Amino acid sequence: MPSKTTAFLFDLNGTIIDDMAFHAKAWYHILAEDLGADLTFEEVKQEMYGKNAEVLVRIFGEDHFEKNEIEELSSKKENYYQTAYKPHLELINGLQDFLAQAAAANVKMAIASAAITDNIGFVIDNLNIRQYFDALVSADDVSTSKPDPETFLKAAEKLNTAPAACIVFEDAPKGVEAARNAGMRCVVITTAHPKEDFAQYDNVIGYIADYTDPYIKNFFQQP
Known part of the structure; x- marks a missing residue:
């Protein structure tokens, strides 16, 4: 040692x-498909660091979402991730x-x-x-x-x-x-x-x- x-x-x-691909897919689902952000899958991968709230603020701006909306989106993203990844855990x-x-x-x-x-x-x-x-x-x-x-x-x-x-x-x-x-x-x-x-x-x-x-x-x- x-x-x-x-x-x-x-x-x-x-x-x-080794689950980063599943986080990327979950974030892409939220950011691009649900929220309509003009981001490619590769661009989403570059942005998905830090806290979930930080990701959303970084992409949409400080005042775009209310606190409760951020919490709901964060929960939705993690539900996407856990459901997709659990069989591969x-x-x-x-x-x-x-x-x-x-x-x-x-x-x-x-x-x-x-x-x-x-x-x-x-x-x-x-x-x-x-x-x-x-x-x-x-x-x-x-x-x-x-x-x-x-x-x-x-x-x-x-x-x-x-x-x-x-x-x-x-x-x-x-x-x-x-x-x-x-x-x-x-x-x-x-x-x-x-x-x-x-x-x-x-x-x-x-x-x-x-x-x-x-x-x-x-x-x-x-x-």
């Missing part, structure tokens, strides 16, 4: 499960064993995600992995989304762990940037972006395709 590491912080979407290859090994090595673990609390529960309860996580931080727990460091700093605080002792597992550039802003090292899983998209970040310590990669297996070898 890299020196002075006592905690692993996991993003959710694209990091624990599975952990990224190797993660079950990796979590078990980390727990056996007394590594503290948290989920630190821009997903809403309900979506985190949907994943970890259907996959029976809640017991591995000592803390959960969702979009509902922070005021500012990634790349702001608040999500990761709150997770470290809940784990009573210094930021420098955390390793973040992320799949998105804004997540890696958030980890850097929090003073944390990051392992990138290349489910959604190639290595080239992370070239500017000096906190990346490795790249993996999934959790069977020998690089992270070495995290549990004692010196």
Whole structure:
């Protein structure tokens, strides 16, 4: 394990499960088909980061929707997503064993995600992995989304762990940037972006395709 590491912080979407395509389809359904936004599917994929409310404000403007409308649209989007994705719900290859090994090595673990609390529960309860996580931080727990460091700093605080002792597992550039802003090292899983998209970040310590990669297996070898 890299020196002075006592905690692993996991993003959710694209990091624990490979579900970003289902989020993209759900957002396209809401934004382009239901609301009539002039966006291609690829443009929707570029905009679907941060909290659901932030996505809607970014595309339609600050005063376009009332608060209750945003809440209804957010709920509708997540219903589209969960209904479509549930038959395909599975952990990224190797993660079950990796979590078990980390727990056996007394590594503290948290989920630190821009997903809403309900979506985190949907994943970890259907996959029976809640017991591995000592803390959960969702979009509902922070005021500012990634790349702001608040999500990761709150997770470290809940784990009573210094930021420098955390390793973040992320799949998105804004997540890696958030980890850097929090003073944390990051392992990138290349489910959604190639290595080239992370070239500017000096906190990346490795790249993996999934959790069977020998690089992270070495995290549990004692010196």
